[in-house]
Amino acid sequence: xxxxxxxxxxxxxxxxxxxxxxxxxxxxxxxxxxxxxxxxxxxxxxxxxxxxxxxxxxxxxxxxxxxxxxxxxxxxxxxxxxxxxxxxxxxxxxxxxxxxxxxxxxxxxxxxxxxxxxxxxxxxxxxxxxxxxxxxxxxxxxxxxxxxxxxxxxxxxxxxxxxxxxxxxxxxxxxxxxxxxxxxxxxxxxxxxxxxxxxxxxxxxxxxxxxxxxxxxxxxxxxxxxxxxxxxxxxxxxxxxxxxxxxxxxxxxxxxxxxxxxxxxxxxxxx
Amino acid sequence: xxxxxxxxxxxxxxxxxxxxxxxxxxxxxxxxxxxxxxxxxxxxxxxxxxxxxxxxxxxxxxxxxxxxxxxxxxxxxxxxxxxxxxxxxxxxxxxxxxxxxxxxxxxxxxxxxxxxxxxxxxxxxxxxxxxxxxxxxxxxxxxxxxxxxxxxxxxxxxxxxxxxxxxxxxxxxxxxxxxxxxxxxxxxxxxxxxxxxxxxxxxxxxxxxxxxxxxxxxxxxxxxxxxxxxxxxxxxxxxxxxxxxxxxxxxxxxxxxxxxxxxx
Amino acid sequence: xxxxxxxxxxxxxxxxxxxxxxxxxxxxxxxxxxxxxxxxxxxxxxxxxxxxxxxxxxxxxxxxxxxxxxxxxxxxxxxxxxxxxxxxxxxxxxxxxxxxxxxxxxxxxxxxxxxxxxxxxxxxxxxxxxxxxxxxxxxxxxxxxxxxxxxxxxxxxxxxxxxxxxxxxxxxxxxxxxxxxxxxxxxxxxxxxxxxxxxxxxxxxxxxxxxxxxxxxxxxxxxxxxxxxxxxxxxxxxxxxxxxxxxxxxxxxxxxxxxxxxxxxxxxxxx
Numbered sequence: 080x081x082x083x084x085x086x087x088x089x090x091x092x093x094x095x096x097x098x099x100x101x102x103x104x105x106x107x108x109x110x111x112x113x114x115x116x117x118x119x120x121x122x123x124x125x126x127x128x129x130x131x132x133x134x135x136x137x138x139x140x141x142x143x144x145x146x147x148x149x150x151x152x153x154x155x156x157x158x159x160x161x162x163x164x165x166x167x168x169x170x171x172x173x174x175x176x177x178x179x180x181x182x183x184x185x186x187x188x189x190x191x192x193x194x195x196x197x198x199x200x201x202x203x204x205x206x207x208x209x210x211x212x213x214x215x216x217x218x219x220x221x222x223x224x225x226x227x228x229x230x231x232x233x234x235x236x237x238x239x240x241x242x243x244x245x246x247x248x249x250x251x252x253x254x255x256x257x258x259x260x261x262x263x264x265x266x267x268x269x270x271x272x273x274x275x276x277x278x279x280x281x282x283x284x285x286x287x288x289x290x291x292x293x294x295x296x297x298x299x300x301x302x303x304x305x306x307x308x309x310x311x312x313x314x315x316x317x318x319x320x321x322x323x324x325x326x327x328x329x330x331x332x333x334x335x336x337x338x339x340x341x342x343x344x345x346x347x348x349x350x
Numbered sequence: 351x352x353x354x355x356x357x358x359x360x361x362x363x364x365x366x367x368x369x370x371x372x373x374x375x376x377x378x379x380x381x382x383x384x385x386x387x388x389x390x391x392x393x394x395x396x397x398x399x400x401x402x403x404x405x406x407x408x409x410x411x412x413x414x415x416x417x418x419x420x421x422x423x424x425x426x427x428x429x430x431x432x433x434x435x436x437x438x439x440x441x442x443x444x445x446x447x448x449x450x451x452x453x454x455x456x457x458x459x460x461x462x463x464x465x466x467x468x469x470x471x472x473x474x475x476x477x478x479x480x481x482x483x484x485x486x487x488x489x490x491x492x493x494x495x496x497x498x499x500x501x502x503x504x505x506x507x508x509x510x511x512x513x514x515x516x517x518x519x520x521x522x523x524x525x526x527x528x529x530x531x532x533x534x535x536x537x538x539x540x541x542x543x544x545x546x547x548x549x550x551x552x553x554x555x556x557x558x559x560x561x562x563x564x565x566x567x568x569x570x571x572x573x574x575x576x577x578x579x580x581x582x583x584x585x586x587x588x589x590x591x592x593x594x595x596x597x598x599x600x601x602x603x604x605x606x607x608x609x610x611x612x613x614x
Numbered sequence: 615x616x617x618x619x620x621x622x623x624x625x626x627x628x629x630x631x632x633x634x635x636x637x638x639x640x641x642x643x644x645x646x647x648x649x650x651x652x653x654x655x656x657x658x659x660x661x662x663x664x665x666x667x668x669x670x671x672x673x674x675x676x677x678x679x680x681x682x683x684x685x686x687x688x689x690x691x692x693x694x695x696x697x698x699x700x701x702x703x704x705x706x707x708x709x710x711x712x713x714x715x716x717x718x719x720x721x722x723x724x725x726x727x728x729x730x731x732x733x734x735x736x737x738x739x740x741x742x743x744x745x746x747x748x749x750x751x752x753x754x755x756x757x758x759x760x761x762x763x764x765x766x767x768x769x770x771x772x773x774x775x776x777x778x779x780x781x782x783x784x785x786x787x788x789x790x791x792x793x794x795x796x797x798x799x800x801x802x803x804x805x806x807x808x809x810x811x812x813x814x815x816x817x818x819x820x821x822x823x824x825x826x827x828x829x830x831x832x833x834x835x836x837x838x839x840x841x842x843x844x845x846x847x848x849x850x851x852x853x854x855x856x857x858x859x860x861x862x863x864x865x866x867x868x869x870x871x872x873x874x875x876x877x878x879x880x881x882x883x884x885x
Contacts, residue, residue: 109707113703116701119697120700120764162654163657166650203874211834212833219675221668252442262428264452265425271463316750445630466630477623478620486619486623489623
């Protein structure tokens with residue numbers, strides 16, 4: 080924060096002239112980019128449909144209410160599949176994420192030069208790609224079904240879990256590790272006594288947090304054919320059975336709320 | 351028993367923490383290492399059990415040069431040296447008992463330690479040590495539930511259960527209040543006497559060092575500038591170690607009474 | 615506790631106290647978990663023959679990453695990618711701008727109760743609805759194209775950012791804010807001087823993170839016709855054009871990595 084000397088009197092300004100010029104230029108550039116982006120979206124939009132939107136929304140609403148409650152009898156199995164996709168996917172991903180995290184953390188990696196970059200690449204590539212895309216890919220490879228969903232969720236979650244876990248590993252108290260090393264413990268014993276107890280709470284928190292997210296994601300995997308309640312959603316949308324769609328949406332909302340509640344409870348119990 | 355020969359440590363940044371230290375510690379002798387912050391006390395202790403790799407020089411423990419050992423032999427050598435830390439360095443989320451037993455890690459295999467199935471003599475020894483420091487009833491408490499003094503006692507048990515020849519003690523009292531500090535220092539020196547252990551106690555409280563140990567080594571900028579009995583620590587010597595300050599008050603505290611602890 | 619005597623302990627085995635102290639509850643939980651796992655694994659139908667056949671295709675896909683084809687569908691790829699980026703930018707700007715007032719309103723320590731309830735309601739709705747489901751509904755209402763995608767991402771941004779911003783405001787240091795209030799500041803001044811400086815670094819960090827997420831999400835919105843690269847990717851998988859798919863995935867990963875790097879730089883600067 081500069082104090083300028085203007086004609087002998089000292090004037091306080093938050094920023095120097097050059098700084099404020101740069102800021103204004105930055106803002107101008109930002110606004111220009113935004114306007115340009117908006118222009119492109121607007122050009123690609125059929126505005127007639129947009130002006131018609133309230134009528135269509137109203138139309139869909141009247142068709143979708145009331146939900147077709149008796150359809151719920153056919154949703155039992157899909158919900159069970161959805162739960163399994165999320166849970167098994169999370170468990171598999173945790174098994175894979177733990178070694179990746181240890182290889183990626185600066186203080187536990189065997190080689191910062193060769194192995195760490197590979198681990199980081201696994202982390203960034205698995206988490207950059209949405210589980211729906213993984214599902215698309217796996218369906219093309221191993222065919223549609225619940226199994227593809229499980230694997231898609233598992234792969235997608237590796238990067239997420241490993242990233243949070245390796246950050247937790249890098250934040251541990253190093254003197255506790257030193258103390259265990261000083262007793263003459265082997266590398267694995269140092270891991271089991273010095274590092275694991277310190278990251279266990281973080282690990283449990285990450286697992287439950289990711290499970291919660293995976294419940295959400297597995298509800299829509301069926302849209303591309305990877306099993307779960309999304310399959311019914313997709314089928315109902317295809318035949319424009321709006322009362323069924325609304326029922327499925329209610330069920331999904333319900334599942335999401337419950338999973339969030341469970342995950343909050345479990346995390347509260349751990350920490 | 352322990353001999354340092356021309357021990358030197360230069361950090362990657364170029365700072366010379368230790369400049370060709372020569373030191374000999376006979377069996378059963380307890381010595382205090384004093385000196386200002388950054389004098390290299392901590393580095394020296396860590397160079398002995400190679401938590402810090404020495405740059406050059408020899409660390410001879412019963413004639414074996416620790417500085418040249420491979421990783422397997424180093425682990426065996428580390429079992430001979432118990433270490434006590436400044437901030438206790440207990441594994442906070444493990445129980446007191448697990449922390450004490452972790453001192454035996456160098457002696458048991460991985461699966462035994464992983465499943466917490468220690469040999470019965472180790473478990474008995476752990477109980478005995480906890481009883482000795484007055485924490486037997488805390489055995490199943492988690493380490494983070496303990497007070498500072500209690501944690502340091504657990505740290506002492508962990509070092510002693512190794513059945514070491516030498517104790518390396520790094521600022522044992524730095525995070526404790528004055529009364530607890532004295533209790534801990536007394537406990538360490540007593541235990542050393544009982545078991546005939548040699549110890550290097552790295553400490554910044556000169557008065558406390560003078561109170562409990564027969565030999566004091568002063569370190570300044572990585573060099574030994576004093577080596578002798580506590581009575582030799584004159585005002586001039588302290589000035590040489592720490593720099594200009596009024597030292598009279600510090601020296602007089604030596605004959606302070608011990609009856610505070612008698613109530614314990 | 616002092617009645618515990620050394621003589622009683624010597625010779626007795628020591629066991630680590632269990633995490634869950636009640637043995638019935640502990641065994642019940644373990645048994646329940648095992649039973650669930652068995653049921654879950656048994657109900658997953660895996661067509662191992664199909665999976666085995668798929669291994670070749672999987673290998674082909676992995677190999678495709680070594681020779682990604684950016685050229686043969688170049689115009690589709692660039693158009694889709696450009697649209698994804700445009701949607702990301704526009705939706706992030708609008709979403710962040712809207713989530714700041716909602717985030718303020720959803721913080722109990724600065725908002726009056728009615729405002730708090732309304733804002734928390736908006737956050738809850740936005741968070742409970744999956745992006746892809748919102749996109750389906752908005753496509754049905756507004757027609758195909760990036761407008762639906764833009765609205766979806768903006769809506770999702772509000773739920774994410776407002777919630778975290780509100781939590782951050784609720785966790786802020788009261789004393790600093792009180793000191794500003796004590797100086798006789800107006801509400802807006804109070805927010806500007808007492809609250810904003812405390813939450814700004816985190817707001818910037820979260821916004822960058824959300825831009826990252828928005829880009830990743832924009833890659834799947836195309837699957838349901840809401841614009842972006844997803845449509846191109848879907849076509850590539852449908853036609854088994856793995857080299858084109860690999861090219862698209864590499865581009866997504868590259869952009870996400872670049873965004874992550876950028877957000878790291880920006881976060882380091884505001885802190």
